[in-house]
Amino acid sequence: MSHPGRSAWGGSGRPAPADAPRGIDGLLLQAATALRSADVPVGSGELLDASRALLAVSWDDEATVREVLASTLVKSAEHRERFLALWDELLRHQVLRAALDAQRGLGGTGAGDELPGEAGAGQGDGEGSDPTGTQGAEGDGGSGGEGSGSGLDLDELMRTVQAAMGEGSGAGGALMRDLARLAIEAARQQESGVVGVDVQRIRRMLGLTRGSEGVEQLSDEAIRAFTELLRQELEEQRTLRTGDLPPQRALAQLGRDLSFGQSPDEAAVMKAIHALRRQLAVAGHSRRGPRSGPIDLRRTIRSSLQTGGVPIEIIPQREHPRRPQLVALCDVSTSVSGSAVFFLSVVSALADAFSRLRTWAFIEVADEVTELCLHATGPRQLGQSITTQAKVADHTGYTDYGRVFKQLAVDLADVIDRRTTFIVLGDARTNGRDPGVEAFAALTSRAGRTLWLNPEPELYWNYGDSESSTYAKWCEMHRCASASDLTGLARLLAVD
Amino acid sequence: MDRTALAADLARAGYLADDRTVLVSALATELGKPVLVEGPAGVGKTELAKALAKVTGRELVRLQCYEGLDEARALYEWNYRAQLLRIQAAHGSDGDWGGLRDDLFAEEFLLERPLLQAIRSEQPVVLLVDEIDKADQEFEALLLELLSDFQVSIPELGTVHAESHPLVILTSNAARELTEALKRRCLFLTLDYPSPERERDILLEHVPGLPDGIALRIAEVAQKIRDLDLRKPPAISETIDWAHTLLLIGATQIDQAVLRETLPVVLKHRTDLDLVAERAGVVLGQTASAGRAGSR
Numbered sequence: 001m002s003h004p005g006r007s008a009w010g011g012s013g014r015p016a017p018a019d020a021p022r023g024i025d026g027l028l029l030q031a032a033t034a035l036r037s038a039d040v041p042v043g044s045g046e047l048l049d050a051s052r053a054l055l056a057v058s059w060d061d062e063a064t065v066r067e068v069l070a071s072t073l074v075k076s077a078e079h080r081e082r083f084l085a086l087w088d089e090l091l092r093h094q095v096l097r098a099a100l101d102a103q104r105g106l107g108g109t110g111a112g113d114e115l116p117g118e119a120g121a122g123q124g125d126g127e128g129s130d131p132t133g134t135q136g137a138e139g140d141g142g143s144g145g146e147g148s149g150s151g152l153d154l155d156e157l158m159r160t161v162q163a164a165m166g167e168g169s170g171a172g173g174a175l176m177r178d179l180a181r182l183a184i185e186a187a188r189q190q191e192s193g194v195v196g197v198d199v200q201r202i203r204r205m206l207g208l209t210r211g212s213e214g215v216e217q218l219s220d221e222a223i224r225a226f227t228e229l230l231r232q233e234l235e236e237q238r239t240l241r242t243g244d245l246p247p248q249r250a251l252a253q254l255g256r257d258l259s260f261g262q263s264p265d266e267a268a269v270m271k272a273i274h275a276l277r278r279q280l281a282v283a284g285h286s287r288r289g290p291r292s293g294p295i296d297l298r299r300t301i302r303s304s305l306q307t308g309g310v311p312i313e314i315i316p317q318r319e320h321p322r323r324p325q326l327v328a329l330c331d332v333s334t335s336v337s338g339s340a341v342f343f344l345s346v347v348s349a350l351a352d353a354f355s356r357l358r359t360w361a362f363i364e365v366a367d368e369v370t371e372l373c374l375h376a377t378g379p380r381q382l383g384q385s386i387t388t389q390a391k392v393a394d395h396t397g398y399t400d401y402g403r404v405f406k407q408l409a410v411d412l413a414d415v416i417d418r419r420t421t422f423i424v425l426g427d428a429r430t431n432g433r434d435p436g437v438e439a440f441a442a443l444t445s446r447a448g449r450t451l452w453l454n455p456e457p458e459l460y461w462n463y464g465d466s467e468s469s470t471y472a473k474w475c476e477m478h479r480c481a482s483a484s485d486l487t488g489l490a491r492l493l494a495v496d
Numbered sequence: 497m498d499r500t501a502l503a504a505d506l507a508r509a510g511y512l513a514d515d516r517t518v519l520v521s522a523l524a525t526e527l528g529k530p531v532l533v534e535g536p537a538g539v540g541k542t543e544l545a546k547a548l549a550k551v552t553g554r555e556l557v558r559l560q561c562y563e564g565l566d567e568a569r570a571l572y573e574w575n576y577r578a579q580l581l582r583i584q585a586a587h588g589s590d591g592d593w594g595g596l597r598d599d600l601f602a603e604e605f606l607l608e609r610p611l612l613q614a615i616r617s618e619q620p621v622v623l624l625v626d627e628i629d630k631a632d633q634e635f636e637a638l639l640l641e642l643l644s645d646f647q648v649s650i651p652e653l654g655t656v657h658a659e660s661h662p663l664v665i666l667t668s669n670a671a672r673e674l675t676e677a678l679k680r681r682c683l684f685l686t687l688d689y690p691s692p693e694r695e696r697d698i699l700l701e702h703v704p705g706l707p708d709g710i711a712l713r714i715a716e717v718a719q720k721i722r723d724l725d726l727r728k729p730p731a732i733s734e735t736i737d738w739a740h741t742l743l744l745i746g747a748t749q750i751d752q753a754v755l756r757e758t759l760p761v762v763l764k765h766r767t768d769l770d771l772v773a774e775r776a777g778v779v780l781g782q783t784a785s786a787g788r789a790g791s792r
Contacts, residue, residue, distance in 0.1 A: 075679035
């Protein structure tokens with residue numbers, strides 16, 4: 001793998017042995033800070049490993065250093081992608097600068113000024129031959145921004161942006177939006193496809209991060225507004241680029257959003273979720289009452305040997321923890337928006353505990369969000385990604401249980417079987433539409449067990465358009481809306 | 497640390513590794529840290545461990561994980577049948593009790609399972625913990641003591657220290673998230689399906705007599721098939737089988753007929769077969785015949 005930037009990297013030779021440790025420390029701390037700001041947990045243990053590993057390889061090849069860091073600092077495929085996205089922009093410069101400094105014995109400014117453009121131009125080729133997984137995400141970005149990346153003068157852009165922000169032009173103003181577009185264009189070649197990562201990188205590129213020079217004069221508010229603009233632009237562009245909008249749309253495209261922050265006892269919910277997580281982790285292990293069941297001959301005799309072969313203690317066979325396959329179906333419509341964060345917390349707690357959990361979200365139509373759940377770091381982020389990516393609405397954006405159940409009765413025919421626990425999270429309010437009871441009954445008859453967690457108190461179950469009691473004939477319906485209701489949930493799931 | 501030599505050794509052992517794999521393998525030996533290898537099924541995770549064992553001349557100790565795996569099957573077990581016999585044998589004689597008790601829990605009656613075997617071996621071994629994501633979380637806890645301190649505690653015997661440090665390879669299909677504690681102790685390596693060129697080299701390595709051109713063609717078609725949304729994309733071992741098959745039936749090129757006949761070697765799901773058959777034109781890269789394939 002040849003990097004055009006390698007002359008600068010390798011040209012200075014290795015940093016002198018005496019300077020190497022300082023170079024390593026600087027690089028590692030930069031890497032750790034950047035990774036942590038991108039939500040990748042990096043512990044000091046990883047840093048120690050990385051520094052030991054870096055001392056074991058030669059520094060004359062950039063790819064080697066990058067791979068050493070990738071294998072020691074990050075521990076999952078997704079985090080690895082974030083690392084690679086960050087690497088080009090930030091780490092490379094830092095290391096280059098350190099290497100150049102060591103060679104010239106000068107302050108870092110001269111080197112820093114000329115680097116970004118050069119590095120930016122080089123990476124287009126470099127990543128083309130990159131064997132790692134970032135290619136797919138970049139394919140579209142590369143073609144859209146041909147040539148524009150190197151044509152823009154970064155320094156000038158940086159000055160313009162900072163000046164515009166300093167003058168306090170309204171954040172929504174057309175000028176700021178244009179500048180945001182320009183900045184995205186300038187960073188096009190390093191686009192990772194992950195909006196959050198790109199936003200951070202553009203900020204760093206423009207010197208809008210804490211500690212950059214010139215940033216002190218700017219208000220936090222202005223920076224935040226500009227960041228938000230960047231995010232909106234990037235998201236919009238990505239939607240445009242993916243082209244043909246699928247017939248099913250994400251909620252955000254209907255101008256709606258999952259609303260959060262309405263549940264007043266959020267902290268309590270989080271606490272209960274935390275407890276639920278721990279309970280679920282050991283669910284099925286609890287011993288209830290006197291032990292019974294078949295004897296574990298092997299272990300009984302093993303313990304009897306301590307008493308000369310006389311079995312004093314009878315050891316029954318271990319109960320294997322029950323880890324059912326779960327299929328969760330979560331209502332994300334506006335009528336339950338108050339409970340959405342709560343539902344999603346439950347789902348993400350379940351996802352941690354059960355490897356065989358598949359999740360669908362629905363409003364009018366259901367869409368599988370298992371992947372989104374896996375990649376989400378918390379319920380809020382999960383809500384965000386469901387809002388933007390899950391195809392849950394197509395027409396009105398109002399709940400249609402009947403249609404969803406009919407759809408799932410077909411879609412889930414292969415998924416649900418006798419070992420499956422099917423969990424519905426929703427308020428059973430059908431907006432007066434057909435409840436699709438037959439389809440629901442068919443689903444429940446196929447599942448080993450069906451649980452319905454309803455956020456409404458029992459009193460309301462049959463008022464208005466709620467079909468709760470109709471559905472309740474086919475499943476175990478429980479109220480589940482607050483932290484205290486959750487305590488019972490772990491028991492509910494484990495006991496059978 | 498000579499990576500070129502390691503790469504050459506691995507190639508000689510029949511494993512064509514990319515730079516990243518070689519680097520991490522070298523680091524693992526250098527730092528004495530376990531490697532967690534993650535990637536889809538059939539990209540050569542297990543093969544890597546086997547090849548490393550061959551290269552280093554070490555014995556390979558393999559522990560296959562599954563749900564419900566416990567210490568009796570992973571770590572050690574007392575051979576209670578033999579212990580009972582020992583008690584029976586002591587009945588007639590008037591041997592003293594202390595001696596008998598020491599005898600009963602002697603190493604003679606200890607059955608080594610893979611983990612204990614790996615650390616008690618006098619010659620360092622390569623320990624392969626395969627599909628760790630299939631085991632329960634409790635099992636990961638059991639591994640932690642072993643991986644960080646290379647020792648295990650056996651109540652009747654005390655703590656057993658490692659005679660030699662094994663090179664530990666853990667593989668995972670990422671079916672579930674592993675605990676942070678375990679991940680922290682490992683180097684991380686992701687393996688993905690190889691590029692067509694590398695897969696061609698792998699095919700040539702494993703299928704003697706395969707023409708160069710058809711090997712590349714197989715690799716390219718395999719990549720196109722993997723790009724489709726399949727339940728189980730073909731593994732490297734399956735493309736090797738495919739190459740064997742094509743060689744056997746004497747196919748000189750891959751056209752629609754050959755593809756349809758030999759596809760069951762590569763794909764094992766009914767729905768996958770149907771999908772690929774339907775998209776045969778796309779898979780083979782023949783845009784002109786795509787319509788014909790669709791009508792089937």
